[in-house]
Amino acid sequence: MLQVKNLNVIYPKATENALSDVNIHFQKGEFVCILGKSGAGKSTFIRCLNGLQRPTEGSVILNDKNIFQLKEEELRQVRVEMGMIFQHFNLIPRLSVMQNVLTGMFGKRPPIKNLFGIFSKEEKHLALKMIEGVDLAQHKHKRVEALSGGQKQRVAIARALLQNPKVFLGDEPVASLDPGTANRIFQLLQSIHNDYGLLTIINVHDVILAKKYATRIIALREGKVIFDDDPEKFTDEVYNEVYL
Amino acid sequence: MVWFRPKYIFIGLFLAVAIWFSMEQTQFEFEKFKNIPNMFHFIREQFFPPNWGILGRLIEASIVTLSMAFLGTIIALIIAIPLSFMAARNTSRHPILCWFNRSMLSGLRSIPEIVFGLIFVVSLGLGPFPAVLAIMLHNIGVLGKLISELIESAEQGPQEAMKSVGATRWIAVLFSILPQIWPNVLSHFFYRFEVAIRTSLILGFIGAGGIGQQLFNHFQTFQYKSVAMDIIVIIVLVIVVDFIGGKIRERVI
Numbered sequence: 001m002l003q004v005k006n007l008n009v010i011y012p013k014a015t016e017n018a019l020s021d022v023n024i025h026f027q028k029g030e031f032v033c034i035l036g037k038s039g040a041g042k043s044t045f046i047r048c049l050n051g052l053q054r055p056t057e058g059s060v061i062l063n064d065k066n067i068f069q070l071k072e073e074e075l076r077q078v079r080v081e082m083g084m085i086f087q088h089f090n091l092i093p094r095l096s097v098m099q100n101v102l103t104g105m106f107g108k109r110p111p112i113k114n115l116f117g118i119f120s121k122e123e124k125h126l127a128l129k130m131i132e133g134v135d136l137a138q139h140k141h142k143r144v145e146a147l148s149g150g151q152k153q154r155v156a157i158a159r160a161l162l163q164n165p166k167v168f169l170g171d172e173p174v175a176s177l178d179p180g181t182a183n184r185i186f187q188l189l190q191s192i193h194n195d196y197g198l199l200t201i202i203n204v205h206d207v208i209l210a211k212k213y214a215t216r217i218i219a220l221r222e223g224k225v226i227f228d229d230d231p232e233k234f235t236d237e238v239y240n241e242v243y244l
Numbered sequence: 245m246v247w248f249r250p251k252y253i254f255i256g257l258f259l260a261v262a263i264w265f266s267m268e269q270t271q272f273e274f275e276k277f278k279n280i281p282n283m284f285h286f287i288r289e290q291f292f293p294p295n296w297g298i299l300g301r302l303i304e305a306s307i308v309t310l311s312m313a314f315l316g317t318i319i320a321l322i323i324a325i326p327l328s329f330m331a332a333r334n335t336s337r338h339p340i341l342c343w344f345n346r347s348m349l350s351g352l353r354s355i356p357e358i359v360f361g362l363i364f365v366v367s368l369g370l371g372p373f374p375a376v377l378a379i380m381l382h383n384i385g386v387l388g389k390l391i392s393e394l395i396e397s398a399e400q401g402p403q404e405a406m407k408s409v410g411a412t413r414w415i416a417v418l419f420s421i422l423p424q425i426w427p428n429v430l431s432h433f434f435y436r437f438e439v440a441i442r443t444s445l446i447l448g449f450i451g452a453g454g455i456g457q458q459l460f461n462h463f464q465t466f467q468y469k470s471v472a473m474d475i476i477v478i479i480v481l482v483i484v485v486d487f488i489g490g491k492i493r494e495r496v497i
C-alpha cells in the first residue's frame with residue numbers, strides 16, 4: 001500500500017547522500033522497525049514518507065499516487081492518513097492534554113473552526129475515547145508540561161490516532177524514555193496496530209525492542225538499505241554489519 | 245609585561261582625546277561643581293512644600309498619560325503580531341515579502357517617537373491623539389522586530405507535528421508558535437508599555453497633554469512647588485505601573 005521508489009536525499013551543502021537508492025514496498029498490517037546507527041538516515045527516511053522532507057530524487061507512492069506530485073491541499077489529506085509521533089513528543093506547550101489531542105482532527109476540519117476551537121459533542125467524545133485508550137483520562141485537563149515523558153508520548157499517540165490514520169509513523173518515539181516505559185509504549189503501539197489494522201513504521205535504536213515487536217526489520221547504513229527481512233533473520237552478523 | 249601591550253596605550257590615548265573633545269563640546273567644567281550647594285539651596289527654597297492643591301488635576305492628567313501609552317502600545321501589538329509572522333524567515337510566504345516587511349519594520353523603529361510626535365503635532369494639531377499615533381508607529385517597529393525574532397527561534401518540533409496532522413499552513417503556524425512565544429510577547433509588551441509612559445511624558449512637552457505637559461507648563465512659568473508635585477506623581481505612577489506589570493507577568497508565565 002505504501003511504496004518507496006529510488007529515493008535519494010542529498011542535503012544542501014552535504015557531500016554524501018543522506019539516503020541513496022532506497023526501494024521498499026510496505027504492506028498493510030506490517031509492523032516495521034527501522035534500525036541503523038546515528039546518522040544512518042532513519043529520520044530522513046521516515047520524514048520523506050509523509051512529505052516533511054522532500055527527496056532530491058525518487059517517489060513515495062501511497063494509493064497509486066506519488067505524494068511529491070500532489071498539490072498542497074492534497075498533500076494535507078495524505079498527511080491526515082499518516083499519524084506521526086516524535087522523539088521529543090512535539091506537543092503544543094501551554095495547552096491541556098484534551099486540547100493537544102483535539103489538534104489531531106485539524107486536518108479534517110475547516111480552519112476557522114480550528115482557530116476558534118469549536119468542537120462538536122461527538123468530536124470531543126471521540127477525543128476523550130482516545131485519551132482513555134492511552135490511559136490518561138484522569139489527566140485530561142492538565143497542561144502537557146506537567147506530564148512525565150511516557151505520558152507525553154501517550155498524548156502524542158492519542159493525537160495521532162484521532163487522525164484515524166492508516167499508516168502510523170514514529171521517529172525514535174522511545175529514545176528519550178527509560179527502558180520500562182519504552183517497553184510499555186511499544187506494547188501500546190502494538191495493540192493499537194492490531195486493533196486498527198495499521199501499517200506501522202518506527203525508527204528505533206534498541207535492537208531488543210525491534211526484535212520483540214517488529215514483523216519486519218529494515219536496517220540502514222550510510223543511507224543505504226543493508227537488511228530488509230524477518231526479525232528472526234537479524235543475526236549477530238547483521239548486527240555487526242549495521243552497528244560496527 | 246603581557247597586559248601592557250602598545251595597543252592598549254593607543255586605545256588609552258584615543259579615549260583620553262575623545263573624552264577631552266566631548267568635554268569641550270558640552271562645556272563640561274569641574275569648576276561648575278562648586279555650584280552644587282546652590283542647587284540644594286534652590287530646591288529647598290523653591291520646591292518645598294510641594295503644591296498638594298493640584299493633586300486632583302494631576303491624577304486626571306496621569307490617567308491621560310496612561311491612556312496614551314496604553315492605547316499606543318496595545319494597537320501596536322495588535323498590528324505587530326500579524327506583521328511579525330510575515331516578517332519572520334520561517335513563516336513568511338515569500339522571501340521578497342519577508343524582506344519588505346523587515347525593511348518597513350526597521351524603518352519605523354529607527355524613527356524616534358519624538359520625531360513622529362513633532363510631525364503629527366504640527367500636522368494634526370495639539371493633544372494626546374498625535375502622541376498615540378507616534379507611540380504606536382514606533383512600537384510597531386520595535387514589537388515587530390522582537391516578535392519576529394521570537395518566531396524565528398521557536399522550537400521546530402510542534403510545527404512539524406502540526407504539519408503532520410494535516411493542518412492548514414496558517415493554523416499550523418499559529419498553533420505551534422503562538423503558545424510557545426506568548427509569555428515572551430507579553431513580557432516585551434509590558435516593557436514597551438513602561439517605556440511608552442516615559443515617552444508620553446516627553447511628548448507632553450511638545451503639547452501632547454497629560455502629566456508631561458503639566459510638568460512642562462509649571463516649569464516654564466516658574467511654579468516650582470507645582471513642579472515638585474508633578475515629579476512626585478510621576479514617580480508614584482511609574483512605580484505603580486511597574487508593580488502591576490510585574491504581577492501580571494508572574495500570572496501569565
Ligand SMILES: Nc1ncnc2c1ncn2[C@@H]1O[C@H](COP(=O)(O)OP(=O)(O)OP(=O)(O)O)[C@@H](O)[C@H]1O
Pocket residue numbers: 011012014018036037038039040041042043044045
Ligand atoms: N537538515 C539537515 N541538513 C543537513 N544535513 C542533515 C540534515 N538532517 C540530517 N542531515 C545529515 O543527514 C544524515 C542522516 O541524518 P538522519 O537525521 O536521517 O540520521 P538518523 O539515522 O536519524 O540519526 P539519529 O539516530 O542520530 O537520529 C546525517 O549525516 C546528518 O548529518
Ligand SMILES: [Mg+2]
Pocket residue numbers: 042043044171172
Ligand atoms: Mg534521527
